Amino acid sequence: MSLTAALLVAGAIILFLVKSRGNYLRLPEITGGAGSYSVTVIIPARNEERNIQRAVRSFHQSVLVVDDASTDRTAELARAADARVIQSPPLKPGLLGKPNACLAGAHASQSDWLLFVDADTWFEPSFVPALVSYADRQNLDMASVFLKQECATAIERILLPYAFALYFCGVHAECVNSAKSPEALANGQCLLFRRTAYHSIGGHASVAGSVIEDVALARVAKQRGLRTRVVRSEALGHVRMYDSFAAIWRGFQKNSFRFLLVNPLSGLQVIAASILLTSYLPLLIWLLSDRHYLAALLFALVPPVSLLPWYDRTGDAALSPIAIYVFQLIALNGMLTTLLRRKTDWKGRRV
Numbered sequence: 595m596s597l598t599a600a601l602l603v604a605g606a607i608i609l610f611l612v613k614s615r616g617n618y619l620r621l622p623e624i625t626g627g628a629g630s631y632s633v634t635v636i637i638p639a640r641n642e643e644r645n646i647q648r649a650v651r652s653f654h655q656s657v658l659v660v661d662d663a664s665t666d667r668t669a670e671l672a673r674a675a676d677a678r679v680i681q682s683p684p685l686k687p688g689l690l691g692k693p694n695a696c697l698a699g700a701h702a703s704q705s706d707w708l709l710f711v712d713a714d715t716w717f718e719p720s721f722v723p724a725l726v727s728y729a730d731r732q733n734l735d736m737a738s739v740f741l742k743q744e745c746a747t748a749i750e751r752i753l754l755p756y757a758f759a760l761y762f763c764g765v766h767a768e769c770v771n772s773a774k775s776p777e778a779l780a781n782g783q784c785l786l787f788r789r790t791a792y793h794s795i796g797g798h799a800s801v802a803g804s805v806i807e808d809v810a811l812a813r814v815a816k817q818r819g820l821r822t823r824v825v826r827s828e829a830l831g832h833v834r835m836y837d838s839f840a841a842i843w844r845g846f847q848k849n850s851f852r853f854l855l856v857n858p859l860s861g862l863q864v865i866a867a868s869i870l871l872t873s874y875l876p877l878l879i880w881l882l883s884d885r886h887y888l889a890a891l892l893f894a895l896v897p898p899v900s901l902l903p904w905y906d907r908t909g910d911a912a913l914s915p916i917a918i919y920v921f922q923l924i925a926l927n928g929m930l931t932t933l934l935r936r937k938t939d940w941k942g943r944r945v
Contacts, residue, residue, distance in 0.1 A: 596880040597889055603873055604896045610867040611900040614759050620767035624739065624827040626720060627727035634658055634703040635711060635722070638682070638695035642713035643667045650675040652716040658703060660695040668713075692782070693798035693807045700789070700797050708792055710785040714834055715741060721830040725786055728825070735791035735820035738780035738812065741831035748910075749839050755904040756917035757846065763867040764860030770812075770824050777860070778816050779824050782808030783833050791820050846921070847928040868925065871897060871918045 633655045639646055640662035650657050650672055659672040662682040669679045680702055682695040696710050707726055711717075729737045743758065745751040769775035785808065787797075795818045801810035815822050836842040874897055881890035897918065898911045905911035 596877070596884045597886055600877050600881055600886075600889060600893045603870055603877055604893055606870050607867075607874075607896055608900050610763050610863075610870065611759060611897075614762040614765075614867070615903050617762045617765045617767050618740075618758075618826070621740065621771075622728075622823065622825045624721075624724050624728055624825050625829055627724035628720075629723050629727040629730070631723065631726040631730070632706040633709055633722055633726055634699075634705040634707070635709045636660065636696060636699035636703065637672075637677070637711055637713055638662055638692050638699065639668050639672065639713040640664050640691060640695075641666045641668060643671055645713045646672045646677075647675040648716050649711065649713050650677045652718075653722065654719060655709075655722050656705070658699050660699040660702075662691045662695040689802045690805065690807070693802040693804070696807075697798040697802070700792060703789065706789060708787045708789050710782070710787075712783045712833065715783050716832050718830045721827065724830060725825075725827070729786055729788075729823070732823060733821060734823050735788050736780075736812070736815050736822040737786045738782075738808070738822075738824050739784040739786070739831060740781050740824070740826040740828075741784060741833045742828035744832050744834045745906075746834065746837070749842070750834075750836065751905070751907065751910040752913045753839075753842055753917045753920060754835065755906075755910070756901060756914050757921060759901055759904045760864055760867060760871075760921065764863035766860075767824075771822075773816070773819075773821070776813075776816065778809060778813035778822075780808040780812035780822075781824070782806075783835075784831060785811070791815075794818070795820065843924055843927075846924045868922060872922050874915060874918060 635653050635655050635657045637646070637649055637657065637659045639659050641664045643664075643666040646659065646668050650659065657677040659669070659677045659679045660682050661669040661672070661679055672679050680698065682691070682698050685691060685694055699710070700708055707729075709722065709725075725737060725739065743754055745754055765779060766777060769777040770779040795814050798807060798811065800814050801807045804810040812822060836845050878890055878894055881893060898914050901914045902908065902911045905914070
């Protein structure tokens with residue numbers, strides 16, 4: 595009985611993770627391009643003194659930093675890096691900081707294109723011309739870019755690749771990039787808009803109360819008939835999302851269950867994959883208790899080997915079972931937080 599159960603679960607895990615990697619790789623890749631375009635880079639920033647100069651200096655284009663009531667030297671350091679800095683308007687009830695800051699930046703820009711990026715991102719010099727020329731050739735109104743995840747610590751290297759593998763279990767690349775499908779996806783770390791198209795849908799004002807404003811904005815854009823595209827550019831764009839375990843916990847607690855609610859079909863696939871992966875350890879123990887030692891050895895290799903394409907180091911992939919159970923705890927915590935309407939501390943605010 596344990597052998598049959600392990601075989602079925604192993605097959606399902608492999609199918610989900612092969613599908614996940616395929617979903618990601620089927621996103622168009624931005625690798626190069628040229629041209630001169632009217633672009634404003636808008637960086638909403640709250641207490642980002644450690645990152646802001648690296649982000650600003652990675653661009654040759656006009657950079658506008660919207661200081662979102664920072665209590666550190668974010669604004670000062672941004673100016674020192676030759677960015678134009680404005681202050682985000684005071685928050686009104688029901689508004690969240692990032693959409694409010696992005697909207698202020700858009701209203702202060704007159705360029706043909708608006709590129710919204712997070713302060714923890716940085717880019718190669720050819721990124722902007724490559725992305726904008728792609729969007730221009732494809733006649734797009736909006737493009738969202740997944741970047742190379744840079745991990746500096748062991749906990750990042752073990753947890754984050756698994757998180758994205760699980761995330762893409764529920765993503766259908768063809769659907770999110772099809773005008774005929776209601777399925778929407780975006781990565782708020784890097785969003786490009788034609789300025790006229792952005793304002794035609796109300797920009798970030800249309801999603802000003804959403805914690806996952808990027809996915810919500812992509813949904814609004816598709817509903818309003820904008821031509822959207824989700825792409826990737828690991829060679830030209832970089833991000834270090836979280837620099838500690840506490841930040842990883844808070845970040846995914848804030849976003850994970852809300853994403854599942856916004857995209858129910860995708861969410862069900864992510865939940866199914868998560869349940870299968872969580873059954874890994876109980877099934878391994880069952881095989882060992884039945885003395886199926888060779889089967890247990892082979893079964894033990896299923897998650898690490900299937901997840902290997904997401905990891906830069908084989909040793910980190912070997913520790914991926916740790917990530918399975920850590921993220922199960924984060925997901926459960928995020929679910930309870932959302933269902934009980936509790937708020938999460940994020941950059942000094944309750945969201």
